[in-house]
Amino acid sequence: MTTKRHLLTVLLFIAIFAGCVLPGESMASLYSDQSSSGISPLNDYTAVGTILVLSFTMVLFITFFYSGRLKTSQNLLKKLCEEREAFSTEVAERLNNTFAVISSLVSMQILNSNEEETKQKLNEINNRIMAISLVHQNLLHSKGVSKVNVRDAFTGLGEQLVQTYFLAGDIDYNLKGDECYIGMAQAVPLGIVMNEIVSNSLKFAFVDRASGEICVEYKCEKGTFELCVSDDGVGIPKHLLHGRCESLGFNLIHDIVSMQLKGSADLQSESGTKWIIHFPAECGLDI
Known part of the structure; x- marks a missing residue:
């Protein structure tokens, strides 16, 4: 809505300026034709001024237009980044919870086992699970x-x-x-x-x-x-x-x-x- 208001303001300014300046230029031209001394330099100054003001107005128009689009794109990009970070954090938390559950199940099996060799193998499995879990925990607490x-x-x-x-x-x-x-x-x-x-x-x-x-x-x-x-x-x-x-x-x-x-x-x-x-x-x- 802000961009549309800027555009309407600029267009209205152009219309008012054209209505005020161009008739004056026509009257100056008519007066110049009736004058016996030739064309007045005032006509040239008026035309040049009109072109400069219109050019400046168009620059403002383009600037407002693309500034609005750029701001909209930046806001959209920021929102997408925030959503992506929130999604990644949630996934990491769910993975950590899953690893914790699996590790707890393996630990329970270790306690219920009577053979040392079996306990050793289960401990090795548990450590591999925790190694992956630690990487995800590090990701969860990092800035990225x-x-x-x-x-x-x-x-x-x-x-x-x-x-x-x-x-x-x-x-x-x-x-x-x-x-x-x-x-x-x-x-x-x-x-x-x-x-x-x-x-x-x-x-x-x-x-x-x-x-x-x-x-x-x-x-x-x-x-x-x-x-x-x-x-x-x-x-x-x-x-x-x-x-x-x-x-x-x-x-x-x-x-x-x-x-x-x-x-x-x-x-x-x-x-x-x-x-x-x-x-x-x-x-x-x-x-």
């Missing part, structure tokens, strides 16, 4: 709707795993890397990979030890995400390192990195264990 803060996700995941596997010991979980954000499509598989690597270190690297260190370093440069996870534990036997390992965790790491992240995973074992992972990623320092 489609990217995850890598540092926050790795911090929460590491602290949870240390509490789960090493309650009686002293494990230093050191995280090195600048704050950066990664897309949700890659954050979930990356969280699962991190869960498998850190879980394996906590379960097998510090046998008969009350302390140890796990170091996680990451960086994202020139469209490539690099992750290095190492520990100072006992390492991996050579026949497992260079041979075919049937461990579900190892196979899961390689399959996720190669198939979902389209990257590479290299396992080293000299003084402890080290995983080096590279994959292309659209990540940055901001959302």
Whole structure:
């Protein structure tokens, strides 16, 4: 309605101006014809002034018109962004609730199980569920709707795993890397990979030890995400390192990195264990 009022005002102004100025110009022309001294310069000034004022009026008309359309488009875009953010937040909350229910069911099954091996397998499943849940929780509390803060996700995941596997010991979980954000499509598989690597270190690297260190370093440069996870534990036997390992965790790491992240995973074992992972990623320092 505001734009229409502006248009009507401008058109009315043009009509009034034309009705006042152009008759004056005609009278000046008639007077000029009757004059014996020739055409008066007043006619030229009047014509030029009329053209300038009409041009200025048209500029105002166009400005008002497109300003109104631009403002309408901006309001619509803002509304769509707010609706999208609200929808994403609701989806994340529903997913977190679903993960919590599934995790509770698995935990109940662990309590009802009498076999240690079964409990261990169920704990591994539960940790994988919680790894995905933590990524969604991070998304829920972030400023954006489609990217995850890598540092926050790795911090929460590491602290949870240390509490789960090493309650009686002293494990230093050191995280090195600048704050950066990664897309949700890659954050979930990356969280699962991190869960498998850190879980394996906590379960097998510090046998008969009350302390140890796990170091996680990451960086994202020139469209490539690099992750290095190492520990100072006992390492991996050579026949497992260079041979075919049937461990579900190892196979899961390689399959996720190669198939979902389209990257590479290299396992080293000299003084402890080290995983080096590279994959292309659209990540940055901001959302």
